[in-house]
Amino acid sequence: MKTLIIYYSLDGNTHMIAEEIKNSINADILRLKPVHDINKKGLFKILSGGKQVLRNEKPALEAFNINPEDYDLIFIGTPVWAGTFAPALNTFLSETAVKNKNIVLFCCSRGGKGKVFIKLCDILRENNIIGEMEFLSPAKSNPDEVNIKVKTWVDDIIEKLD
Numbered sequence: 262m263k264t265l266i267i268y269y270s271l272d273g274n275t276h277m278i279a280e281e282i283k284n285s286i287n288a289d290i291l292r293l294k295p296v297h298d299i300n301k302k303g304l305f306k307i308l309s310g311g312k313q314v315l316r317n318e319k320p321a322l323e324a325f326n327i328n329p330e331d332y333d334l335i336f337i338g339t340p341v342w343a344g345t346f347a348p349a350l351n352t353f354l355s356e357t358a359v360k361n362k363n364i365v366l367f368c369c370s371r372g373g374k375g376k377v378f379i380k381l382c383d384i385l386r387e388n389n390i391i392g393e394m395e396f397l398s399p400a401k402s403n404p405d406e407v408n409i410k411v412k413t414w415v416d417d418i419i420e421k422l423d
């Protein structure tokens with residue numbers, strides 16, 4: 262079974278979870294990087310990111326040479342922005358066909374996941390969604406606890422697929 266982890270991360274939380282997943286399962290990893298990302302140091306970070314979401318923007322992404330078609334199981338991760346997934350995933354999902362795959366969704370938030378999974382499940386409805394998990398500010402949490410949570414969760418998913 263070939264596994265891919267696709268994610269976007271602005272501040273490192275989703276990156277941390279993606280790396281933890283990679284430590285638990287043999288997988289390739291693709292970090293989506295907007296050519297021009299929002300300024301993560303600015304006071305207006307929430308406003309400019311929220312505006313991108315409300316305008317349904319699809320920021321151009323840096324080129325990548327991974328094709329989801331080549332994989333059986335795909336983890337897709339995003340921070341929650343304004344109650345949904347980040348614009349970089351909007352670009353990816355509108356430009357890349359993802360069909361007939363086993364999909365696992367994960368998000369990082371400050372506790373308000375909103376409709377992130379509902380929306381992703383809808384866009385990815387031609388796939389088999391086999392899991393979803395919200396992580397609350399993992400970069401500020403106890404790393405050992407995050408590690409155990411991810412490992413237990415990934416083990417459960419693999420067991421389901423066996």
Ligand SMILES: Cc1cc2nc3c(=O)[nH]c(=O)nc-3n(C[C@H](O)[C@H](O)[C@H](O)COP(=O)(O)O)c2cc1C
Nearest residue numbers: 270271272273274275310340341343344371372373
């Ligand atoms: C533009 C923007 C909008 C956000 N909206 C939400 C939200 O609706 N609900 C929430 O719980 N957290 C929200 N957050 C917080 C992030 O989801 C949270 O800090 C997450 O862990 C960041 O992941 P990252 O470090 O991978 O970028 C928002 C952050 C940004 C920058």
